[in-house]
Amino acid sequence: MPFHPPAAARACQDKYLARQLYRAAGMRVPEFFRATLAQDPHALAARASYPCVLKPLGLSGSRGVIRADNREEFAAAFRRIVRIGEHYVQVESYIPGREFAVEGLVTAGEFQPLAIFDKPDPLEGPFFEETIYVTPSREPADVQEALISTTARAVRALGLRHGPVHAELRYNQEGAWMLETHARPIGGLCARSLRFGAAMPLEELILRHAVGEDVSQAHLDGPASGVMMMPIPKGGIYQSVEGTDRAAAVPGVVDVIITAKEGQHLIPLPEGSSYLGFLFARADSPEEVERSLRQAHAELRFHIATALETLRPSNA
Template identity: 30%
Template sequence: MPESRVLLMIAASLNPDLLRTPHEMGLEVVLAAAVAPADDSLYDVHLAVDELDEEAVLDAVRDHLGHGGRIDAVATFHEGALHVAARIAAELGLPGNSPEAVRAMRDKFLTGQRLTEAGVGTPDTRVAHTFSEARAAAAELGYPLVLKPQASAASQGVTKVANETELGAAFDNITGLYAPEAFHDGAYSVPNVAHIYAYPQAQGVLIQEYVSGDEFAVDMVYGDGKYRLLAIHDKPYPFAEPHFIEGAYATPSALSESEQALLVDTAVAALKALGATVGGAHVEMRLTDEGPKIIEVNGRLGGTTAFVQESIRESTGVWGPREYLRAVLGEPVEFTAKAQPTPAGFSPLLADRSGEIARFAGAEEVMDVPGVIGVRWMAKPGDHVVIKYPENPVSCFALILARGETREQVLSALEGAEKVLIPVYTD
């Protein structure tokens, strides 16, 4: 009987399905994470190490190998650990994106530079480290503009500005993101996610041309020279500008076949321009009058804590995490989706104010809403909520997954769940 292959997984996950997948594929799992999941059946070996510290993870991996351990592939579903996985894969000579490619995806200024050089549509972008640099960039690009951290996630700090006063406020907000351990509102406190998503030596402020148009998310798996689409998610509701907190996703896309092909071609061109060769990607773009413009290229599958992959599976029958793991194992990127995708989608439910959650009204009734097929809790009784946009983008207390015969049924299910499931606060 052949020996099981061993997967090094960097970081645990709030989504246990991700860690079940390797075992379902017959893999042994070496998990490098500061805290292991409570369910120890999800992994075989735990390397207790800070998953965001590449030197510490490398030392732990070398020690594991030095004591007779084996590693046949490296993977992560965690944005903040992408550079760690790339470094280890490179050192061990295993399939994966190079550290240079990961840097080009995580550092959004580098992303813009590489895409522009390759002729791939993307907003005109500058990086500033002082307000005088930001003001000069604004004068060059013209308002309106979007300011965002050079490298982060979850739309933290991202703000649309219309004049110099707003420019100054957004610039100060972003430059102040990295130091606080937590954000406060009176007695309530939540951790600062910048400590999870910040990227080393990329803490400037992006000054970016604002581009109008509907926004889409394209998820892909790629390896061995092939780039395969998992799904396109439409974002059917406009952002509540000047902030860009994510809302509902719906798939399959309502765009024409030619427009969808244009999005996919643009995503593939972007990945190639950034040097992405093996892995998964979640590419966000806007379809403008001038064609698609890349907003960002995430070097991992979309929404592995959210319901992006589950929405794709409900729609196409393809489980993206499995296909990503096959790619890093060096297997062919080949899978078959349903000929006729099923309408599916998901939506975050956002708290309406700061406070301490006592309970959730409608927690049992929400699964009776027609079309709702899943709830993932992102908060629990006793947790604090701090509404402080844009520096703290985290106010989601639950995610809702829905399926229907039509898009309208999916969106109706998501809207119905939002009316039923409501946080109740201690005060």
């Protein structure tokens, strides 16, 4: 079956290489440089412009991604990333603006958009935990077109040819900025927020595309849908949750899924990489979807116990 070339898929996983390819293609890119975590953080802090964002190159999602507004915050963020255990870090100028996700398919190098997700919660740092995705976008047509065309340019710059694409972008007064492009569909359980045609899930659409079916006319079941990735409010040991019945009864909510398990050690960002669970909603408008997700989340009460450090016995 046709798929993205291995070199293109690898470029999607390499933040440094991807930035180089975007710049070579004439796309907007922030100032950036790569460093090893063995280097002097104070020397690197003097090299950075502020505000900036430190991104470990070997981690996915928002794990280890930290904003710094000055040299002292840079050094503190750097030391925190060192403790996570990565080898390389990329330092980028912070890009202000609203953040979006674009979902689509690539056929013979041509990008076909499937959905634009608004992210209504500001992602301004110091950490960048995603919460709510809502589609269709409420942005004006020119902004949506800029997001789609920028994703298409990134697809060409990376050399992606055939298969799913999930992209993260920001938009400000200068236009659309590509953050990351992935040679895969949207992660976790979030794909459940998307249905096409006669309630076809995203995974089925991708498989049909992979075996050569024409899916160029695929369109979202409307009118609006969304997902909330429930963040971990504090570290500790997960015990239980109250209010799932009340959350499920909120108008518009179609599913409440708790993925945290009793006894699980919860680690929030930037060191952690998981969520407490997912909320899904469908309604007549994006505004109603967002409202349903927030109301359902407010009905939940998570019980998280303090995790005690294990003390080693004395040798005395």
